[in-house]
Amino acid sequence: MTNAAIVASLPLLITSATAVILMLAIAVRRSHFAAVAISLAGLAVALLSLLLGPTGASHEVGSFLILDSYSVLYMAILLGAAGFVFLFAYDYLARRQEHREEFYLLVLLATTGSMVLAASRNFASFFLGLELLSVALYALIAYLRHERVCIEAGIKYLVLAASSSSILLFGLALIYSETGSMDLSQFVTISSSGPGGSVVLLAGAMLALVGIGFKLAVVPFHMWTPDVYEGAPLPVTAFVATVSKGGMFALVLRWFHPAASGGLGGAMGAVLAVIAIASMLSGNLLALRQTNVKRILAYSSIAHMGYLLVALLAGGALGVAAGTYYLIAYLVTILGAFGTMTALSGARWEAASIESYRGLFWERPVVAGVFTTMLLSLAGIPLTAGFLGKFYVLTAGAAQSRWILLFTLVLSSTIGLYYYLRIVVAMIAQPQDAVIISGADTVRVPLAAAVALAALTGLVFLLGVYPSVLWNIIVDATRSLG
Amino acid sequence: MILLSLIIVLIAGGVASWIVARRNVVAARWIAVASVVTDLAMSLGILAARAGASSSSRWFAEYDAAWIPQFGIRLHLAVDGLSLAMLLLTYFLGVMAVLASWTEIQERAGFFHFNLLWVLAGITGVFLSTDLFLFYLFWELMLVPMYFLIGIWGHERRIYASTKFFLFTQLSGLLMLIAIVALAVLHYQATGVYTFDYRQLLQTPMSPRVARLLMLGFLIAFAVKLPAFPFHTWLPDAHTEAPTAGSVVLAGLLLKTGAYGMIRFVLPIFPGPSRDIAPLMMTVGVVGILYGAVLAVGQTDLKRLVAYTSVSHMGFVLLGIFAGNQIALEGAVVQMISHGISTGALFMIAGLLQERMHTREISQMGGLWETMPALSGAGMVFAMASIGLPGLGDFVGEFLVLLGAYRASPKLTAFATLGLVVAALYGLRFVQGAFQGPNSHHWKLPDLRPREWTALGLLMICLVWIGLYPQPILRVVRPALSSSQQSTIAQEARR
Numbered sequence: 001m002t003n004a005a006i007v008a009s010l011p012l013l014i015t016s017a018t019a020v021i022l023m024l025a026i027a028v029r030r031s032h033f034a035a036v037a038i039s040l041a042g043l044a045v046a047l048l049s050l051l052l053g054p055t056g057a058s059h060e061v062g063s064f065l066i067l068d069s070y071s072v073l074y075m076a077i078l079l080g081a082a083g084f085v086f087l088f089a090y091d092y093l094a095r096r097q098e099h100r101e102e103f104y105l106l107v108l109l110a111t112t113g114s115m116v117l118a119a120s121r122n123f124a125s126f127f128l129g130l131e132l133l134s135v136a137l138y139a140l141i142a143y144l145r146h147e148r149v150c151i152e153a154g155i156k157y158l159v160l161a162a163s164s165s166s167i168l169l170f171g172l173a174l175i176y177s178e179t180g181s182m183d184l185s186q187f188v189t190i191s192s193s194g195p196g197g198s199v200v201l202l203a204g205a206m207l208a209l210v211g212i213g214f215k216l217a218v219v220p221f222h223m224w225t226p227d228v229y230e231g232a233p234l235p236v237t238a239f240v241a242t243v244s245k246g247g248m249f250a251l252v253l254r255w256f257h258p259a260a261s262g263g264l265g266g267a268m269g270a271v272l273a274v275i276a277i278a279s280m281l282s283g284n285l286l287a288l289r290q291t292n293v294k295r296i297l298a299y300s301s302i303a304h305m306g307y308l309l310v311a312l313l314a315g316g317a318l319g320v321a322a323g324t325y326y327l328i329a330y331l332v333t334i335l336g337a338f339g340t341m342t343a344l345s346g347a348r349w350e351a352a353s354i355e356s357y358r359g360l361f362w363e364r365p366v367v368a369g370v371f372t373t374m375l376l377s378l379a380g381i382p383l384t385a386g387f388l389g390k391f392y393v394l395t396a397g398a399a400q401s402r403w404i405l406l407f408t409l410v411l412s413s414t415i416g417l418y419y420y421l422r423i424v425v426a427m428i429a430q431p432q433d434a435v436i437i438s439g440a441d442t443v444r445v446p447l448a449a450a451v452a453l454a455a456l457t458g459l460v461f462l463l464g465v466y467p468s469v470l471w472n473i474i475v476d477a478t479r480s481l482g
Numbered sequence: 483m484i485l486l487s488l489i490i491v492l493i494a495g496g497v498a499s500w501i502v503a504r505r506n507v508v509a510a511r512w513i514a515v516a517s518v519v520t521d522l523a524m525s526l527g528i529l530a531a532r533a534g535a536s537s538s539s540r541w542f543a544e545y546d547a548a549w550i551p552q553f554g555i556r557l558h559l560a561v562d563g564l565s566l567a568m569l570l571l572t573y574f575l576g577v578m579a580v581l582a583s584w585t586e587i588q589e590r591a592g593f594f595h596f597n598l599l600w601v602l603a604g605i606t607g608v609f610l611s612t613d614l615f616l617f618y619l620f621w622e623l624m625l626v627p628m629y630f631l632i633g634i635w636g637h638e639r640r641i642y643a644s645t646k647f648f649l650f651t652q653l654s655g656l657l658m659l660i661a662i663v664a665l666a667v668l669h670y671q672a673t674g675v676y677t678f679d680y681r682q683l684l685q686t687p688m689s690p691r692v693a694r695l696l697m698l699g700f701l702i703a704f705a706v707k708l709p710a711f712p713f714h715t716w717l718p719d720a721h722t723e724a725p726t727a728g729s730v731v732l733a734g735l736l737l738k739t740g741a742y743g744m745i746r747f748v749l750p751i752f753p754g755p756s757r758d759i760a761p762l763m764m765t766v767g768v769v770g771i772l773y774g775a776v777l778a779v780g781q782t783d784l785k786r787l788v789a790y791t792s793v794s795h796m797g798f799v800l801l802g803i804f805a806g807n808q809i810a811l812e813g814a815v816v817q818m819i820s821h822g823i824s825t826g827a828l829f830m831i832a833g834l835l836q837e838r839m840h841t842r843e844i845s846q847m848g849g850l851w852e853t854m855p856a857l858s859g860a861g862m863v864f865a866m867a868s869i870g871l872p873g874l875g876d877f878v879g880e881f882l883v884l885l886g887a888y889r890a891s892p893k894l895t896a897f898a899t900l901g902l903v904v905a906a907l908y909g910l911r912f913v914q915g916a917f918q919g920p921n922s923h924h925w926k927l928p929d930l931r932p933r934e935w936t937a938l939g940l941l942m943i944c945l946v947w948i949g950l951y952p953q954p955i956l957r958v959v960r961p962a963l964s965s966s967q968q969s970t971i972a973q974e975a976r977r
Contacts, residue, residue, distance in 0.1 A: 362590070381626060382620075382623050383623065391615075394659060395666075399667050406660055411653070414649060417648065418645065424633075425633060428633055475552070
């Protein structure tokens with residue numbers, strides 16, 4: 001391991017070290033503020049250390065990790081998202097009688113796992129990252145121990161994630177038994193091989209796809225999503241929706257993305273196309289009749305993962321960049337949405353039912369405006385990040401003539417607009433016929449959350465109006481994937 | 483730069499009136515009027531500058547700046563005769579819309595004016611954009627404030643109407659986005675340059691089959707907005723439930739963006755396929771004329787009646803656009819403008835009646851001439867304009883359309899003329915039911931106030947002016963229309 005490789009892996013080292021430092025600090029003296037300060041400082045240092053990392057050259061740490069500009073970009077995204085989760089979580093936890101400090105510890109560990117996923121190049125590191133992420137998530141989802149829904153969601157996730165991991169492991173073992181190699185790059189060759197390819201290899205790849213699809217929550221591996229989203233504490237929901245999915249998507253985009261033009265073909269391409277179409281349609285259709293905003297956003301996340309798969313299937317340099325842009329836009333938006341919900345929640349309840357948003361526009365116009373912006377961005381209305389993301393995905397798909405996928409995307413996002421509008425309708429309803437369940441419990445938006453929300457709203461508009469800078473960064477960073 | 487400031491004035495005016503309305507609502511209303519009037523003056527300035535200049539270029543003014551260079555997307559605005567005429571209509575009706583809501587909108591007036599001005603900004607952008615990406619952006623952008631206008635200040639079934647309106651236009655708009663992106667990708671594959679520029683995409687070589695499919699993407703979006711016959715179902719709901727200003731903007735301006743899109747994009751970019759589909763579209767237009775008129779006869783809700791007459795009148799526009807000759811096309815443009823004025827005025831009349839009587843049912847009215855002679859008289863004038871009485875604007879448009887369409891298809895034109903007969907039926911039924919006869923409900927209502935007089939009087943003057951002397955409008959729009967046809971011919975020559 002060369003010095004350069006150590007420097008390149010600094011972000012991972014720093015994040016893990018922060019977790020250790022935090023653990024020791026908790027052992028010495030419990031302090032919520034100190035915990036969040038240490039965690040945020042750790043993330044900031046890790047972000048800075050990314051600047052020292054590879055510029056152009058790629059460093060390989062053993063055969064485990066590949067640290068090139070692509071992984072640096074994704075690590076930056078994941079670290080940033082984790083930082084926002086901390087900002088929202090601080091006040092959320094401060095209002096609750098729990099042990100608060102361990103939350104940051106677990107999130108740091110999960111973030112490390114997600115970053116390992118983004119940088120892994122081999123089955124072992126892939127599985128290591130996945131388990132690091134999952135195990136931390138089991139505890140995080142069930143974090144509020146007094147709430148029954150939390151425990152239920154945690155157990156559900158534990159059982160399903162553990163079984164999907166074992167299926168994934170079996171798939172990887174099958175591939176290893178056939179080729180004798182643990183390299184993730186085999187996925188491309190397996191997926192592009194025609195019908196004459198080895199059955200064992202294909203079966204292994206499909207089983208691996210189960211584990212991957214579970215983490216991404218795409219149809220038909222999506223069953224856990226609404227329950228876990230609903231049951232988990234809001235900051236954890238935000239974390240599941242962003243960091244956990246982002247790391248896995250980084251891995252999929254890197255290793256499944258076809259080098260040759262013409263998009264992802266073969267059996268793998270067909271299966272992924274079916275998954276994408278099913279996710280886009282059923283995600284949006286199932287969300288239509290929900291009355292819980294967390295469940296709505298859970299189903300909408302299924303649909304959004306479907307849109308991301310369209311970019312993956314389109315492939316080529318354009319597809320990779322479009323997928324990355326869409327992912328960033330989605331993460332910024334969904335963080336904003338969950339952040340608003342967190343800021344609106346009181347000490348004993350979460351602002352999750354649509355009813356709790358009735359008349360919000362007239363009582364707290366700024367918060368409602370931010371939430372509306374986020375919903376419109378999810379729906380892909382111009383001037384918001386979501387629109388340009390969708391535009392890039394459409395362009396990538398059109399360049400490869402993936403018309404069926406594109407029409408499904410258009411149709412399903414129109415269906416999606418309906419339930420986003422339902423939330424907006426509730427917010428603009430007249431307050432006199434509002435059921436005010438919040439009452440005196442209504443809290444001011446705390447400072448940390450306000451700063452984070454302002455930043456995210458700014459980002460949504462910035463990415464929606466002036467995408468050039470980020471697009472150039474993405475194109476540079478993803479060039480190595482070609 | 484002046485074109486960009488047209489949009490900025492409205493956006494800034496919207497924000498300003500939202501802020502000011504917290505302290506002083508009347509000042510907010512004046513800010514709204516002032517910003518629209520500023521834009522009206524600026525567009526008249528463009529017109530005057532053009533009249534003074536000797537330039538023979540089709541474009542009167544242009545603004546061009548880089549925006550997303552990676553995909554060749556530019557902030558490219560340009561105005562020619564057609565868009566200038568549409569802009570003048572936009573600002574004229576914009577002032578009317580603000581005046582119409584002066585007493586109607588009391589709650590949250592600041593946010594109302596913010597939305598109203600932002601709709602106008604979106605419409606301005608649609609009429610100005612010559613970059614297709616930018617066009618789509620404004621196309622979608624005018625939906626959101628319109629959605630709020632209907633959803634917050636509308637009548638009883640406002641949520642249903644606004645959601646339906648949004649979903650219809652969103653789906654059709656996304657189909658257009660696919661077509662736009664596909665067009666740009668085709669252009670890229672042929673030339674190696676990404677661009678969304680209107681004038682460059684005009685030159686895109688396409689196989690006839692691809693061109694037909696892409697044209698459908700555009701055509702569906704515009705047909706929904708126009709609305710053409712099978713896609714019209716959002717219109718009666720949205721128009722009926724919207725507040726007066728919303729109805730004026732919807733009927734007067736939003737529908738025109740559909741027709742404008744057909745003239746500006748469908749005809750020149752896809753000359754061949756649009757000629758192939760012309761008989762179908764003309765038939766659809768005639769069906770719309772008859773269907774809208776017949777349904778209008780049966781309505782009891784005044785705003786619904788006017789909404790269905792819009793379907794009928796937009797049928798004439800569709801017929802004119804696809805008749806394939808200059809006269810009919812000019813007729814369609816005149817019809818767009820005069821329909822905007824006359825229908826906008828009818829919605830204002832309906833709004834005034836509802837404000838005074840709290841009902842839109844024609845059966846609840848009757849004999850209103852006795853108590854409100856001025857309002858009733860104005861109502862009759864606009865109803866006559868709507869049924870195409872000679873001397874008023876709509877007649878000129880419909881006559882030119884029929885004249886041109888007769889060359890293309892005498893049979894369809896004969897059916898279209900039947901629409902005028904039915905129009906007389908609904909127009910007279912409205913006037914007789916609402917204004918004439920005995921005042922059996924013993925209404926005692928205040929007549930027009932000076933502000934309302936001014937607004938309706940200005941609309942009337944414009945209608946009479948177009949009806950008697952439409953030449954200035956034709957002179958302004960003719961170069962734009964003929965050059966869109968010339969580009970058609972040029973493309974044929976290349977084939």
